[in-house]
Amino acid sequence: MTASAPHWxxxxxxxxxxxxxxxxxxxxxxxxxFMVISEATIWAFVLDAPQQGRDLFxxxxxxxxxxxxxxxxPLLETLHMATLGTLLAMVLAVPLAFAAAExxxxxxxxxxxxxxxxxxxxxxVNSLIWALLLVIILGPGVVxxxxxxxxxxxxxxxxxxxxAIEESSPKPVEAMRSLGASPMQERVYAVxxxxxxxxxxxxxxxxxxxxxxxxILGLVGAGGLGLALIGAIDTLAWGRVGTLFLVILATVLFSxxxxxxxxxxxx
Amino acid sequence: MTAVAEPQSWRRPPLIQSRSLRWLLTGLVPAYLLVxxxxxxxxxxxxxxxxxxxxxxxxxxxxxDFFSRADAIWLGLKESLAMTxxxxxxxxxxxxxxxxxxAANIAARPVYHFCRAVIAISRSFQEIIIAILFVxxxxxxxxxxxxxxxxxxxxxxxxxxxxxIEAMPPATLEAMRASGASWGxxxxxxxxxxxxxxLTGITLYRLDINFRESAVIxxxxxxxxxxxxxxxxxxxxxxxxxxxxxxxxxxxxxxxxLSQWLRRRLR
Numbered sequence: 001m002t003a004s005a006p007h008w009x010x011x012x013x014x015x016x017x018x019x020x021x022x023x024x025x026x027x028x029x030x031x032x033x034f035m036v037i038s039e040a041t042i043w044a045f046v047l048d049a050p051q052q053g054r055d056l057f058x059x060x061x062x063x064x065x066x067x068x069x070x071x072x073x074p075l076l077e078t079l080h081m082a083t084l085g086t087l088l089a090m091v092l093a094v095p096l097a098f099a100a101a102e103x104x105x106x107x108x109x110x111x112x113x114x115x116x117x118x119x120x121x122x123x124x125v126n127s128l129i130w131a132l133l134l135v136i137i138l139g140p141g142v143v144x145x146x147x148x149x150x151x152x153x154x155x156x157x158x159x160x161x162x163x164a165i166e167e168s169s170p171k172p173v174e175a176m177r178s179l180g181a182s183p184m185q186e187r188v189y190a191v192x193x194x195x196x197x198x199x200x201x202x203x204x205x206x207x208x209x210x211x212x213x214x215x216i217l218g219l220v221g222a223g224g225l226g227l228a229l230i231g232a233i234d235t236l237a238w239g240r241v242g243t244l245f246l247v248i249l250a251t252v253l254f255s256x257x258x259x260x261x262x263x264x265x266x267x
Numbered sequence: 268m269t270a271v272a273e274p275q276s277w278r279r280p281p282l283i284q285s286r287s288l289r290w291l292l293t294g295l296v297p298a299y300l301l302v303x304x305x306x307x308x309x310x311x312x313x314x315x316x317x318x319x320x321x322x323x324x325x326x327x328x329x330x331x332d333f334f335s336r337a338d339a340i341w342l343g344l345k346e347s348l349a350m351t352x353x354x355x356x357x358x359x360x361x362x363x364x365x366x367x368x369x370a371a372n373i374a375a376r377p378v379y380h381f382c383r384a385v386i387a388i389s390r391s392f393q394e395i396i397i398a399i400l401f402v403x404x405x406x407x408x409x410x411x412x413x414x415x416x417x418x419x420x421x422x423x424x425x426x427x428x429x430x431x432i433e434a435m436p437p438a439t440l441e442a443m444r445a446s447g448a449s450w451g452x453x454x455x456x457x458x459x460x461x462x463x464x465x466l467t468g469i470t471l472y473r474l475d476i477n478f479r480e481s482a483v484i485x486x487x488x489x490x491x492x493x494x495x496x497x498x499x500x501x502x503x504x505x506x507x508x509x510x511x512x513x514x515x516x517x518x519x520x521x522x523x524x525l526s527q528w529l530r531r532r533l534r
Contacts, residue, residue, distance in 0.1 A: 003435035029352050036349035040490060045406030052404045080303055087300075124519040125512065126483045128395065129493075132500060133508075137321045168416045189279075196282055216395050220486060233399065249391055 013190050032101040063242030071228060071247055078224035078251065082216065084208035085149025090203050092154045097161035103173075104187055120161070122155030127213045128220060145222030146183055149210050156206055161189065164198040165191060199267045208259035215248045225251075324505050331513050332506035336499060340511060343495030344518075346409040347481040350491055351522075354416030354481075355474045359466070361421040366466070367427035373432060373440075373458065382425070389422025394482050398484040409490030416477050416484075423476070424469050431465045432458060471526040478522050482515050 098104045099115035131148035138144040172190035177181055181189070218226025232240035283289040333340070368374050368382035397418055401411040439457045448456070485493025492511060499507040 026356070029492065030356055033349035033353040036345050037353060037413055040346060040408045041410040042406055042408065047409060049404045056400065056403055080307065084303060107287060120520060124479075124523075126479060128483045128486060129496065129515070130513070132486065132497065133324065136500065137314075137317040137324065139310050139317060141310060142307060151366040163277075193279070200282070201429055212393060216393050219395060231395075245392070245396065248393075248396070252391065 024225050047088075057212055059238035060242035060245075062239070063246060064239030065243055066239070067232075067240045067243045068247060071225065071244070074223070074225045075247065075251065077145075078211065078214045078226075081142055081145040081149055081222070081224055082207060082214040082255075084146045085214070086153055086203060086207045086210050088146065089153035089157055089206070092150065093161060094199075095249035096154065096158045097165060098187065098191075100158065100162040101165035103168075103170065104191055106183075115158075115162075115186035119158040120153045122151055123159060124155075125152065127152035127210075128217065131217045131222045132220045140221035140223075142223035145214060145217045145224060148217060148222060149214055149243045152213070153206050153210060156209075157202055160202045161195065164195045164202075166193040195267055201263045204259050204262045204266070208255045212254035215251060279415050279477035287314070308386055318380040322365070327391050327505035328512075331510035333510045334513075336495075336504065336507040336510075339495050339498070340492070340507070342515070343485070343490075343492035343511070344514065347478065347491035347493075350409050350412045350416060350481045351474060353477045353478050354420055355470060356418045357413075357518070358420030358424055358473060358477075359453045361417065362424035362428060362470075363419065363466075365425035366432065366462070367458070369425060369429035371456070372435070372437070373378040374387075382388075382429075386426050386429075389418055390426065392419075394419045394480045394484055395487060398487050398489040402488040403477065406472055412481060412484050412489035414492055415489055416480060419480070421475055424466070427469045428462060428466050431469075432462060435461055462505045468530045468533050471529050475526040476520075479519055482519075501506045 004212055070230075074210050096115050096118060099106065099111055102112070105112040105115070127148050130151045131144060134144040134148050134151075138147065168191055170218070172194065176186050176190045214224055214226075216226040216229070218224045218228065219230050225244060229241065229244045229248075232244060276518075281289060283292065336339070365382045367388060368378045369386055371379055374382065394415055398411060398415040401414045401418075405411045405414060435458065439461070440453050443453050445458050481491045482496075484492050485491040486497050488494070492515060496508055496511045499505075499511060
């Protein structure tokens with residue numbers, strides 16, 4: 001018979017020591033962080049923040065609702081940027097994903113790594129930074145926004161799609177191979193149908209994220225609601241800013257709802 | 268027994284079952300593209316003029332310059348990292364009460380609705396929009412960035428954590444209730460040990476998101492590496508900008524893999 005412990009000790013010694021070490025490291029990192037931030041802060045501005053805040057919201061409320069009538073075109077531009085950007089990314093991401101997935105990558109040395117590198121680079125840069133660069137190259141406007149959305153989305157769609165391809169069942173592929181199908185036929189008739197529902201889900205999900213992102217890309221000069229927003233902020237028209245916030249919020253909520261409904265049907 | 272006739276031909280099953288919906292969608296896409304192409308003004312001359320700049324930027328990406336602006340880059344990186352760490356920690360602390368309050372299985376109805384409303388407000392606006400408001404209130408610099416990331420991050424953490432609590436098997440709490448544990452004891456000895464590893468995982472995931480966002484909100488004045496990038500682009504210092512983008516990609520990848528690795532070890 002084993003002796004039963006008289007008490008349950010939730011904090012044995014080694015666990016306590018581990019937590020103490022973790023807490024010390026955390027305190028060190030946080031102390032450094034707050035020091036860096038506090039050095040770069042002008043505290044006089046912070047002290048009157050409550051007043052500034054009251055002032056700001058006082059001007060934003062009530063929002064200048066009449067301004068909403070001028071927002072039809074910016075809203076349409078935002079929708080176009082998100083939709084066209086997603087379509088462009090969708091077309092580019094498919095070959096990239098097939099090249100990046102271990103089980104479908106063509107046997108060309110280095111190709112798989114190149115595809116993975118492109119996916120990673122696209123994914124790590126925020127669409128706002130892509131837009132910052134593209135506005136310089138393509139000029140301000142919707143086109144820079146479309147390309148920025150596409151460049152960011154290629155990595156996102158590509159990554160999720162190649163993971164879906166790698167997870168897809170190898171059995172249909174083997175069955176087709178034993179019937180003498182070519183590698184291309186295997187991909188078109190065995191791999192593609194099995195990842196198609198996932199692909200549609202991923203694209204619709206990204207579309208809804210893209211609506212969110214497209215509504216602010218105008219801040220750096222791409223078109224859409226963001227451009228109207230930066231215009232209102234620069235002219236200190238806070239009533240208009242309030243209206244824009246409401247429109248952006250409504251757009252984002254609508255696209256989220258729509259995308260959730262479509263995805264529930266597909267998958 | 269009648270012999271079942273083998274089908275002599277095969278057709279790929281369509282993704283969309285309903286024939287009318289399928290034709291509607293295949294017709295709508297080209298129509299949409301046509302309308303957009305006709306209404307969108309593509310500034311071809313401006314795009315052509317931008318091509319030399321694109322070449323210049325591509326060249327800069329091959330010859331990144333980490334040194335001539337080393338001080339500014341280092342300061343920006345320091346601010347971004349400090350913001351990320353401090354905001355993740357504060358967001359974590361702030362998320363705990365809201366996670367408990369927003370879990371339907373343990374919170375009282377009015378508390379639940381209040382917490383869900385707060386979380387919805389925190390999650391529905393893009394970081395960059397929150398940053399604009401905080402910069403107006405707190406002045407330029409990383410403090411506004413910190414406030415932004417805390418505000419946007421705690422709702423994210425709280426929502427996912429509340430969903431974990433809701434998915435918790437009820438047996439533990441029932442057993443504790445049966446042996447006479449108070450509500451507080453149920454939370455401390457029942458819910459908390461279940462939640463902690465999951466909460467840590469969610470927080471690490473947010474750490475990774477916070478760094479990505481910290482690289483962007485500088486564009487509207489909230490400090491960090493995004494501000495440095497914006498300045499270098501405004502000065503046409505493409506080689507420094509290329510260095511910053513490479514650094515952002517590198518750190519994003521590092522935090523992503525670090526957070527993935529830690530989360531896998533937690534499980």
